[in-house]
Amino acid sequence: MKHLAIALLAVSPALLAQAKPSQAKPASTDVVQYVDPLIGSEKTPEGYGRTLPLVEPPFAMTGWIPQTRQNKISVLSYEWHDATMSGFMGTHQPAMWMGDFGYVTVIPQVGGELRTAPEARAMKFRHEDEQSHPDIYRVTLDAGEGQTLKAEMTATEHSGMMRFRFPAKGAARILVEASRPNFNGWAAVDLAKGEITGWNPHRMDAHLGPGSMPNAGAAALPNFKGYFVVQFRKLPKSGETYGKDAKDYRGAYVEFAPGELVELRVGTSFISLDQARANLKAEMPDWNFEALQHKLHATWQEKLAHLQVTGAADSDKVRLYTAFYRSQLFPRIMTEGGRYYSGFDDKVHEGTSYTAYSIWDTFRAEWSWLTLTSPEHIDGMVTALLNDYKEGGWMPKWPNPSYTNIMIGTHADSLVAEAMRKGFHGFDKETAWQAAWKDATVPPDGDTTRRWLDREVKTPYEARAGLTYYKTLGYIPVDKIDEAASRTIEDSYDDWCVAQIAKMLGKDREYKELMQRSLNARHLYNPARHLMNGKRSDGSWAPISGGEGGDTNANRSIAGWTEGDAWVYTWGAFHDQAGLMDLMGGAENYAKYLDQHFAGGHNDHNNEPSHHYGYLYDFAGQPWKTQERVRQIAAAHYKTGPAGLIGDDDCGQMSAWFIFTAMGFYPVNAASGEYMIGSPLYRQMSLKLANGKTFTVQAENNSAENQYIQSATIDGKPLTEPVLTWEQIQAGATVKFVMGSKPSQWGSAYRPKAAAM
Template identity: 45%
Template sequence: MKINQKAIFSAILLLTALPLLKAQEKMAVDYVNPLIGTSALGFSEGKDGGGTMPCVGPPFAMTNFVAQTRENKISEMPYVYEDTTIKGFMATHQPTVWMGDYGYVSVMPQIGELKLLPNDRALPFSHNNEISKPHYYAVTMKDDRKEIKGEIAAASRCGMFQFTFPESKESHLIVQGINITENKKDFQGYLKIDEKKGEITGYNPERMSSHLGPELSNFKGFFIIQFDKPFESFGTWNSFRTEPDIVKLGTEQYGARMGAYISFKTKKNEKVKVKIATSFISIEQARKNLSIEIPHWDFENLVNTTRDVWQENLSRIEVKSTSEVQKSIFYTALFHTMLFPREFSEYGRYYSPFDDKIHEGVSYNDYSLWDTFRALHPLLHFTHPERVNPMVQSLLQMYQEGGWLPKWPNPTYTNIMIGTHADAVIADAYVKGFRDYDIALAYEAVRKDAMQPPFRDTEKHWGDRDEGVLYEARGGLTYYHSLGYVAADRTRESVTRTIEFGIDDFSIAQMAKDLGKTEDYDRLMGWSKNYKNLYNPETGFLNARLFNGDWHGNSQEGFTEGGKWTYLFGAMHDIPGMMDLYGGKAKFVQKLNENFDGGHYRHDNEPGHHYAYLFNYAEQPWKTQELIRKHTSAENFRNLPLGINGNDDCGQMSAWYVFGVMGFYPVTPGTEVFAIGAPQFPELTLKLSKDGKSKFFKIIANNLSEDNMYIQSMTLDGNRIKEPFITYTQIINGNRLVFEMGEKPNFNAFSYKP
């Protein structure tokens, strides 16, 4: 397949249709387009949309505030671009489309006849009357030719809505405290109206993923809703799949689908403000959060404060480009890497969904580890080093409070995805010098994942999202240890498990080696090669094997979200071993070419995200350079709602893009090595932190253009980089990385050790 690089690069420049301000008049935050990735549609049939939402709030906010276009659930986000009505303005904790919401609450403005259920109260809107920024959202809705404008500003745990009403004798605000339409557990929410204080308090105990994890009798999403306008009448309502029962002047309500409303008269263009405070600890803590984060009613002040926070965070990488579209794509991707894991602690305390108790300390949650161990967490080492240790510490707290490191906390164990990639995240941070946590406890936690099979391991098949198993750790680990592979007739997704257990074992081994645990290191490194036992020389692929050693009859059996091509190069921790296994560098490259040229590579999912960089290891780095140009282009990333090829998965897809345009990528966790790709901006500056002080690392691509995609030479602080690799230490200690770019591959740009 011949790649039309010129057409792809040109497509980036053609994606903008509206006049834009000059670049020098805009700051980094102004380039962010939160609508990118909000489309439910994928780039082609059978592919997913980005699964993002235009949330408002600061980086890593505990609660996201967003306009709600549908009743969200697992597999549906609260905001979807194709929708045409607004059902509410929501405080949500849903991290991504495949995970559930928990502890949410919403408010919806209305005029005229009181309508309470989401579909009944929905108001039409047009994207032409919508503004979306990280720090501000606005939309104008129409009802019987009258308009209501809704605006959102937010801090981390509290938000403010501002509604502009028309003249009306019947204006309302409808609160939905809980909205269960389908759930396998009986959750009952509660709220109370306090007319004198002008507020509604309550809690929502629903966890949409609750059927996958342990019971949490103390879990509640507490909320306080305050209004800056006195209400003339009020009431509560209760409904479960049927028309709501309205309780006139009722002040309290319990139920699975219930809420409250307040009513008042409004003048033309009258603004009514609503503050929402959230907490997982208590109503009292929610009130404290509000007093700290939004002690005032100044909507514009909150907008500007959060904008300043985003500007500081986004400006940690500064790019120079003549393309406004490319800048918008870049800064939106960077924005998406600063949302998760989310803050879960509340000013020195946190509720733990792992032991159902309140603790002192700092906590993060919603780690999409199967995705984010690859690029997001390594990116945070550069962009948010101050958060790395607390994020590791949070994982260790989950281990202490629940017994195992989590695989995908939402907000507790969920039995989702495979592998125990918290191991790779922790080991990678350790290797790169992040060690402000209990290192002995960290090693204990990751070692347990590697050494101890889960309870009744050989009695279960460990399907993804199996109910009633609570959590699986490494399901099939018994066979991995005894047979040298996970047996396909005993454990589901056996090939992928074998490969990914090896990735984690390799990562832990690097930590073990540094800690002087030689016996563990040897065992872990030996296990990390178990994937080789699944190589079938007759097919040329990694195939599933049965307990008795026979090959499974189906060559596509045993994989997670993919097939035999998806995982052929999956052993990112042992690239030389893969080359030898597949017949040497020449045959390895032949297979890589077949993978890309034959259309087997799927950029819309994570397992192959390192594949383009593998040509570096096989002495053909120019092919990596071609592929990075191709896959950072409009083929996968666009400044449109349909703008991310595949689910963003809590920032992993976006982190891949950021590394891609910077010019290097973390192929193997647990090491300092980054594989060189190809820079896509003429100049990019990383604001780094070294020894507690700020420093700058500048990446310059001389002669970069639509045609000049190939690296001719590369220097670091004036010294030639001889191989297509660079280390974390070199970047942290360095100042200036310079690429000379050209139109044709330079086959001698790098030399290789014999």
């Protein structure tokens, strides 16, 4: 994520007028109508959500999107300003900064010569002729000579169905692209069956992680393929493969008569063509497009309707339910019929797998939101991380679908600790301990001979880079390891998480050792600066931020920060705010320096390290400032319209922040099971829980002006501290706030617990 300014944007004009499925529920109960998948798809100088208008069920293996440009690392397949469309993709790209893998592209084409390159096959379109919903995407394309081609698609967990209404003139042609130049995909046509089959071996992140090492063996994934089976409802007249040269686009095409309604369905798999065909048979046994769409609509309705809101305008509901939709897309399921392909040992296994966790982003709030809203997936998601550990040697930090060495820390430790803290039991806890203990104690190969640069190629799995120094010096030195100061702070938190796992499993010695180590972030506090400060291996202070000598990547590297600076990371040890408060000289100074943080423009909500900062005043006895700040951030960064999300969504983390904030609380230290209270945005919000109970937040007198909590109760009893717990939420409590226009002293006596034993 980059630093972005703020712009006020209007509601997407056609949003609530877009067509709905004929069997959709009435507007009073149908919350799917409020989801606008186009929010975040417009790139502007003020901000870019870097989101895709995905059609898919929650956590689907394959998502279906329109292609307005050719995606790659740092480029998504759809961008609002594009005026042409060159196909419809089954994609696995989870975020802009990651690559796609094993994708397949379906391309409708009207007559003329065969056109395979994106710029040659592209057709113009207008946003007025586009409808985007979680259950269906529709668009009318300009086919030339005054003609149009109408396209629509819907989806299941592993498959997609499309319909194309071709114009009266020109042959109706469908291309299925297996691979781009130099990636050697394969395709075949069976006209008698009305089928195109093939596979795509392209992994855009293949140059990262252990798979890029010389003699990588299984880590290079020689068996990896994204398989597809495309079936047509009506037999085509003709068809052939194309792109026999390695430098060509490769695939196959079929042709129909002009004016045809061409219906097709695509099954995808990472196991085999037979499995792709089996996925199709299981999920799309007939050709009823409307029934599939209605089923997908009902799936999203059932999920999203767990959240109910009172006192919100339609535009507020668009912000809220779009965020909820975004929060349920990742990680992606990799299981197919009880089996999965592993990107960690290049084999097919029995069991459960997920990928695309984006853990550096999502451990902060997205994972916590999933424990509340999709608890049926949590055991499987943790099991998948443990399977990755067994097959590859480590739990991953950003699987896509294998190790990528992107971002820092081993925050899978946080995910496991939070799941155990919240009572999830459907995974092997001894394996979880082994994996987390290895994260905390075993340095990566060549730890002291590498800088461990961001996205460095030809490196083994990074794990906790610099752990050797961290264990001996108590910090990671900036002259030895890249991003060292940020690593020290984040590793301290991960130590605390692994300590909690040890405590829950009765491992007292390991618990005490790790709790002591979890205080290592304190070694970087520079009392002369009142900020965290990177250190060199000789103990001397490094430049405190990239701003000293110019804010360049090189200078940030010298200072030791990851996507931030000293201001962004000083309050970064979620578990030890009490220790930081002591270092700063008490609560008053802690709050004073927070004031300087915000007044100096250091709070970069576009990026995850700043996401908890608005809630930190709760710890200092000034919760009214938290109430002000979180409302300001929510108003500035979460709007409607294609440019309405200011900052990368990063697999649901930005969205999860907004939903928690709308409800009035946030998991500053997610693995603790505690939530710090902010300022609820609406009169009432309720969340139906998996245990059948409903958790409710009421805010009497709530309004834009009445943002301050005057008093609070929980189930009718006084709530005096700005904290909620997992147990209170799971009990189906009702929290009632009385709001007012002026700050009050409610909650001001609270202080954080010390991280020490």
